[in-house]
Amino acid sequence: MSRRCAGRSTSTSPSFRERPLEGSYPYLWLDAKHVKVRSGAHVRSKALVIAYAVHETGVREVIGLDLGEIGSEAFWVEFLRSLRARGLQGVRLAVSDQHEGLKHAIERVLACPWQRCTVHFVRNMHQHCRPSQRGLVAAALRELFQAESGAQARERMGQVIERLEPTVGKVCRLLEEAEEDLLAFYAFPPAHWPKLRSTNPLERVNREIGRRSDVVGIFPNDASVIRLAGALLIEQNDEWLVCRRYLSAESMALLDAANGRDDETENNEREEVMELNAA
Template sequence: MFHQHTLPDYRQHSDVLESMIIKLYSKGVTTREIADLIEKMYGSHYSPAQISNISKQMIPKVEAYHQRKLSDKFFCVYLDATYIPLRRITFDREAVYIAIGIKPNGHKEVIDYRIAPSENVENWAEMLQDMKSRGLEQVELFLSDGVVGMKTVLQQTYPKAHFQRCLVHVMRNICAKVRINDREMIMNEFKQIHQQPNKEAAINVLHAFYDKWNRAYNHVIRNLKEIEPDLLVFYSYPKQIRASIYSTNMIESFNNVIRRKAKPKAEFPTEQSLNTFIGIQAMSYNERYFNRIHKGFGHVQDTLESYFD
């Protein structure tokens, strides 16, 4: 008697195939490409619409992710936005607000994300308030770029938290406002600011930078002096973790993965499809790093715990 072992009785597709489809979808493969691959590999025919419906099985999991209870404290939280093509009525690139945190024990996770037509401080305020309502009571340090009003919003939501402006963003902004011939020298000198043994030495380097370039770029230096209180906050923490907390590079690497995987899709047809796609990336990231300690944090766990009540 013939009995097929590939699929259970009365099943049109296997869990293995569904898992494969969801995995391919999360890698940025389009529904049409997935349908072609499945047919070539397994001989099973799926239309792009069927592939899309299978990927929609992740929607309840993504909704649960957005509503889950959060840890009560994170040592540092990185805030950044990236832009992904989305079609509502017309096609445009929309902002995906992302928050990634590292706990005092060194474990990191994508705390949450949200989608909006553009980046503004009001949307950040709503997202931060939602994070707090879901249990995140204490944050020692926030890291972000120069979004206008961000520091004020952080102080309103988490008044005890400190704020570090991303030095990489600051350096990019400086280079965009100086002559091309001066950029390499300015960049190399500005990098010295985060490579000092302590805050006092960093202040000396920063002030020497002011003195050298003030005459040529007075406006740039004046703007830099205005944000000086937010440039060297990371020196207040153990040297083992300083390399991780003077910039938002860690969250930008996650953003780069999202953009790379989203690129083959050209655009997302609905906000729900984009939300599902980002949710899969976030949950995959959290699963991958669930028990891994971020570089340097394992050596100073007790010290980091002491910053909290």
């Protein structure tokens, strides 16, 4: 176990949600779940937002948790800025499902590429084709996400669209629009691709939060949501910190080579973009 892991258990932290974030976090996953919360005489649907990240050492962490109104761009901007205020830096790629306003918020606050979850995209495409066509569509999309390189994936994109256009035209149009966001993970080391192209690595803890939320049904207040989710996430975070690295140190060292640039240059460019967005 690394010294960093041994010294950073968060179970006794006075403020898990507000702890400083040290070092760089090249990969960030964002997830939002809708929960029902009582507010006076009304019941409102709110967004429980969770941020997971991989530290530069290859260790996975839960780095953020918040609750707010349904996730508009303003909501996501505020959440991402709170992470930056605590020290989040060096994000090379943000991974999530498609949430309203999130892509623009990532661009404004983090100035990094966005990877749209490929698993959720395939599920969404199933809604635009007949049940008998779903197997064919899923197999064709897998060809794109399991290519040997980004160049090969883009070449296959044209072939897949040409093949599917006669039968599922809407799927093809949506695929063309999402191409850049679906294939963003190919710019990073191949050893990381299976974990970057979707939010599936987080499904186990997300399912448990969802299961317990379903048991509660309607939460009495915001604090009760944070307590339930926070307890589960602190436990998960401690488990991640003491287990083997999520991504090996050797593969993390390939990040700069894969991107063809150094951290100082990249951080300077990000600062310039964020200054322009804030202007």
